[in-house]
Amino acid sequence: MAGPALTVGDSGWRADPVQAEVVGHTDGPMLVLGGPGTGKTSTLVEAVAARVTEGVDPERILVLTFGRRGATALRQRIEARIAQDGHRVLREPLVRTFPAYAFGLLRRAAAERGEPSPRLLTGPEQDLIIRELLDVVGEEPEDDPVGWPTDLRPALRTRAFAGQLRDLLMRAAERGVGPIDLARLGDKLGRADWPAAARFLREYVAVLALRDVSNRGSIAYDPAELVRAATGLLRDDEELLAAERRRLSHVYLDELADTDPAQFELLSVIAGGGKSLVAFADPDSSTYAFRGADPAGVATFPHRFRTASGAPAAQVLLSTSYRAGPALLAAIARLGRRLRGPAAHRRLHPLPDAPPGVVEVHTFRSATSEAAWLAHALRSAHLLDGVPWSRMAVLVRSTALQLPTLRRALHAAGVPTVVHGEDLPLHLQPAVAPLLLLLRCALEPERLDEETAVALLHSPLGGADPLAERRLRQGLRALALAGGDRRPPGS
16 A cells, blocks of 8 residues: 655654645634544644744634643643744743633633632532531431432442542533433433432532632632633623634644533634634544543534534544554554444554554453563563663553552562653542551551551652562561461461
8 A cells, every 4th residue: 555645844744645734724614533643633733833834923823632731741842843943932822721721711801800810629629518518417317408319328428429429510510411400310310319419519509609709709610610601701791702713813622522512612612603723533532531521522523613604614534644553553443343433534554664563462360460561571671672661651441440559560670650640639649649548547557457558668658669678578577476476477
């Protein structure tokens, strides 16, 4: 199969004809579909750089993406690319997450009206309010103002229940589902907990309103409410909406499949009506589905965002993989055939000179043997093949269930690990988790079993390496023998 014709730009970036079409697109909406490794983000970076080279004010270009870390990395790539063309980066393009853009919009509107600046309600604050409201529930049914189902009452004061309740409230806010709608959905689906959650939501909103009054009118928004509030503000204030649409000359969206309904609605308000909008998407990839992302927006995009003449948005397909070789793409294709939905974006072909790649599948009897094999593979790649540690990555299904054990195994084998803190909740971050574990053991000594002790020893608080752990075990064994304890080790 012949490879695509490549155009080499001033920066050394090679663009195939489809990518060049996307980079040059400035008239109306466009949807760019592509599988992993097809250069979606690189094309976005080149498109932004092309607009700046054409003389567009960087502050009139809005780039929307997901996660603070992702936004920072994308901003740095765009700035570096613009600098390659000899432009001094005095004013940067607006690379924002949806909540950050919405918060900036609300704060700017409040300043123009002379109102107190809004503030962001953090996750720990939400958890505190929710748990305080749940703590009000008494032991008897008449002491329960919300009316939680009987089978849920034992769980009301647990962290897990508070966390799941907060997730439900945020997903409802993202979809514009209020207390009445939530109660109706619960009745329709036979979920007795949802009408109770709807009644709880009324109390929660009332408490937040009272807190806003006590904070001199400074409104607090949680991340899910931010986007809905910004959309409502723009729709209620036609002058503000017109000014914002004039201010933004080009809008780019990375990973459309990760948008939730509220974000999709905000995007249609600021970039609808035939505005220059280019959205990139892999329909099979929705990293933030656990936060309410809905990949269905990819299928509806061409009809939701139409040109000024009313025609559906243009749609192009990136089909060249710049990351994988023939063997890897063949394995991906075999898996892709089992997936539902459109398949055109899954038919990828490699560059002519791409190495084939390697696909291996291993099965293990236990998590311990899996971690040992993984540590050996990483050490071999580093020591024998010279692969830098920074060029390796380990993907896990669950950070809560798999990460602690895996990190201890890699640490014991001398494999350095780095966990991106933004990807983890506060209580799971490496600097916080050991401290919380130590405090729990201090309050509840029965929690201090062997596994917990080993985790604390290898944490930053303990600072022990495998050799120190071995010596400690030997010392404890010697003390036990001296005291007459003849039980075998580990019993």
